[in-house]
Amino acid sequence: METISIIVPCFNEQETISIFFDEMNKVMNKLQNYQFEIVFIDDGSNDNTLNYMKTFHQKDNRYHYLSFSRNFGKEAAIYAGLQYVKGDYVAIMDVDLQDPPVLLVDMLQILKTENIDNVATKRCTRTGETFIRSFLSRNFYRVINKISSVQIVNGARDFRLMKRAMVDAILMMSERNRFSKGLFEWVGFKTYWIEFENVQRSGGQTKWSLKQLFFYSLEGISSFSVQPLFLSFILCGLLFLVFVVCIFYSFSLSLFFLFNALQLLCIGILGYYLSKMYIEIKHRPIYIVKERSEDHE
Missing domain, CATH: 3.90.550.10 (Spore Coat Polysaccharide Biosynthesis Protein SpsA; Chain A)
Structure with a gap:
């Protein structure tokens, strides 16, 4: 049977x-x-x-x-x-x-x-x-x-x-x-x-709270796509160009803080992927x- x-x-x-x-x-x-x-x-x-x-x-x-x-x-x-x-x-x-x-x-x-x-x-x-x-x-x-x-x-x-x-x-x-x-x-x-x-x-x-579902969705995205990493690379490149322009043209301080926030976002995306790699290589x-x-x- x-x-x-x-x-x-x-x-x-x-x-x-x-x-x-x-x-x-x-x-x-x-x-x-x-x-x-x-x-x-x-x-x-x-x-x-x-x-x-x-x-x-x-x-x-x-x-x-x-x-x-x-x-x-x-x-x-x-x-x-x-x-x-x-x-x-x-x-x-x-x-x-x-x-x-x-x-x-x-x-x-x-x-x-x-x-x-x-x-x-x-x-x-x-x-x-x-x-x-x-x-x-x-x-x-x-x-x-x-x-x-x-x-x-x-x-x-x-x-x-x-x-x-x-x-x-x-x-x-x-x-x-x-x-x-x-x-x-x-x-x-x-x-x-x-x-x-x-x-x-x-x-x-x-047993699934909204918080748990959110992190589970991040797990799915990071497991099957590297597009967030590519996007952070593009954003950082654009921010660098804008920063160069800011050197010659005195933009407002608030705009400068916005650029810093976007940079931190990109670093956060990179850090998230690195944390997943860290978990994998420990082989627990x-x-x-x-x-x-x-x-x-």
Whole structure:
């Protein structure tokens, strides 16, 4: 029998994980011709999330878990899951049911009948999101698609079902500064997109603040575009020319301060890229596993 592996990153999800367990069991009952491997990744939760994972593993040996020594972030959790699973088909999905498990039935059917390598999902609406959150998300995709050679679909979710060959290709990229939506596109495998309306969380609160989303967007831009560096080079060149002109023509002091501010901006862009290089060359592990389900078997 072919195996379907499901990677489920979790951080403080005690309100949602039981609901996911029930919904996932319904899906597995519909796909009884396949073996399943459900892998929860506990990303340093400080509530009862890990205890729920242990309970599910005791009830059903198709459920497994990895528990990090601290919070390393969702990108690290996805990478850990991809390294751990052994399935012929591999899915990534959120535990809060914003990625409806029932879609896996249609996704598997499409993956097996079409000449494609993975079935990905995107939201066709953003119902329930605040205006500012929706505005920033839409414009992030516009910006990154203009300055990067990798095109990321607006509204794309991490929720997808992949063949093993695509998973192996993603694992070849072991960089520390990870932006999975870009990595999925960079590997170049054929993708079929499924649209669905935005679904509210089944419980609990989102773990993504606007501040976190902002820095995550910077991660995506710096990982897949050097255009900000090129822009800072152009700006610094122009500022130098303007400064030379200022020597001969006495411009106002406020204009001089503006030039200094722009120079500092360019230095900041360069510093951001250097900081990413600094993290990469240290070669620290992307995550550290403190405990896993196999430890208690």
